[in-house]
Amino acid sequence: MVNLPVYMDNNATTACDPRVLEAMLPYFSNLYGNAASRSHAFGWQAEEAVDIGRAQVASLVGADPKEIVFTSGATEAVNLAIKGVFESYSSKGNHIIAVATEHKAVLDTCKHLEKKGAEISLLPVNQDGLLDLLILEAAIRPTTILIAVMFANNEVGVIQPIKEISAIARKNNIIFFSDASQAAGKVNVDVNQFGVDLLAFSAHKMYGPKGIGALYVRRKNPRVKLIAQMDGGGHERNMRSGTLNVPAIVGFGKACVIAKKEMAEEAKRLSRLRDKLETGLLHIEHSFVNGSKLHRLPHVTNMSFDFIRGESLFLSFNKELAVSSGSACTSATLEPSYVLKALGVPENLAHSSIRFGLGRFNTEEEIDFVIEKVTRSVSVLRESSPEWVV
Numbered sequence: 110m111v112n113l114p115v116y117m118d119n120n121a122t123t124a125c126d127p128r129v130l131e132a133m134l135p136y137f138s139n140l141y142g143n144a145a146s147r148s149h150a151f152g153w154q155a156e157e158a159v160d161i162g163r164a165q166v167a168s169l170v171g172a173d174p175k176e177i178v179f180t181s182g183a184t185e186a187v188n189l190a191i192k193g194v195f196e197s198y199s200s201k202g203n204h205i206i207a208v209a210t211e212h213k214a215v216l217d218t219c220k221h222l223e224k225k226g227a228e229i230s231l232l233p234v235n236q237d238g239l240l241d242l243l244i245l246e247a248a249i250r251p252t253t254i255l256i257a258v259m260f261a262n263n264e265v266g267v268i269q270p271i272k273e274i275s276a277i278a279r280k281n282n283i284i285f286f287s288d289a290s291q292a293a294g295k296v297n298v299d300v301n302q303f304g305v306d307l308l309a310f311s312a313h314k315m316y317g318p319k320g321i322g323a324l325y326v327r328r329k330n331p332r333v334k335l336i337a338q339m340d341g342g343g344h345e346r347n348m349r350s351g352t353l354n355v356p357a358i359v360g361f362g363k364a365c366v367i368a369k370k371e372m373a374e375e376a377k378r379l380s381r382l383r384d385k386l387e388t389g390l391l392h393i394e395h396s397f398v399n400g401s402k403l404h405r406l407p408h409v410t411n412m413s414f415d416f417i418r419g420e421s422l423f424l425s426f427n428k429e430l431a432v433s434s435g436s437a438c439t440s441a442t443l444e445p446s447y448v449l450k451a452l453g454v455p456e457n458l459a460h461s462s463i464r465f466g467l468g469r470f471n472t473e474e475e476i477d478f479v480i481e482k483v484t485r486s487v488s489v490l491r492e493s494s495p496e497w498v499v
């Protein structure tokens with residue numbers, strides 16, 4: 110028997126790993142010092158915990174600890190990266206390149222900067238969700254100061270050709286930022302191997318606590334300079350003031366250690382389960398996978414079931430299955446997802462899409478249950494659908 114509801118919405122957030130929680134607990138009780146207090150043991154202990162956490166987080170992405178800036182999450186890291194570059198490099202130019210399928214954190218930050226004089230080029234993607242490198246090269250101008258391309262997409266799991274993109278950015282002397290919220294801790298995201306200058310990621314997407322994230326900021330070749338978006342006590346090398354969230358940093362560090370150690374095994378196990386789920390659901394007539402099946406995260410599949418209304422499909426899951434349709438952040442609206450639109454998925458299919466985000470705690474029994482549940486729901490709904498003619 111499986112425990113209900115089955116959670117397959119791990120792209121929205123993940124459960125905090127019990128090992129992470131255990132590491133954090135002392136910092137909510139005895140070890141409550143402020144990491145910036147230099148005059149007593151409470152502060153020293155907190156500072157030491159932060160140093161360890163910072164080294165663990167840096168190690169996951171192959172960075173130097175000095176290159177990690179802790180933030181409240183990926184949204185804040187994205188804001189700091191894009192706004193920080195825009196303000197810092199205004200003498201060089203005002204043009205920013207991003208992609209239509211980026212997370213709202215990137216898109217809305219760009220929109221905000223447009224009002225402040227930035228010129229934004231939002232590049233289209235192919236049907237498989239991948240950015241065309243020729244289109245990228247053609248979009249570059251002498252005034253381009255930043256290229257922002259996410260590592261892996263939160264809705265369809267598609268992984269962009271990051272090495273190739275960074276090579277283009279490097280060749281043109283442009284800073285390259287990647288939102289790796291979905292990729293970090295799941296696949297190899299090494300900032301030097303991939304040539305990334307700024308990288309945002311978040312603990313709660315990788316079995317850590319909510320409310321903590323990081324921005325990697327390259328210190329050499331090139332040295333990236335950011336204007337802070339939060340002023341105050343000068344924490345985080347003046348890039349992000351505010352008392353450090355010590356328990357969350359400890360948890361983030363532990364989550365990174367676990368991810369680094371278990372990533373390869375976990376990816377293998379989850380891709381096998383994901384493929385089993387996908388194959389099982391493709392037995393349903395008129396079902397489709399959205400986005401590249403080749404270049405994508407091992408634990409994600411986004412599928413559409415024609416002749417079904419998305420809302421009714423979700424209602425029929427009844428409290429047994431936790432998944433998302435479209436973008437989690439806007440799933441309260443009935444607008445089809447802008448990401449699926451950018452891939453050219455027809456409206457009817459975009460409306461009937463489900464994102465399955467598998468995670469560390471999913472089991473084979475749950476996969477079997479979900480295949481059966483979704484197959485039954487689709488069949489029942491089609492029987493009562495006026496468009497469904499057998």
Ligand SMILES: *Cc1c(COP(=O)(O)O)cnc(C)c1O
Pocket residue numbers: 120121181182183184185212214259261262263288289290291310311312313314321322
């Ligand atoms: C979740 C997510 C974010 C936002 O991260 P928070 O830590 O929740 O602010 C940004 N980008 C992508 C791709 C995400 O999946």
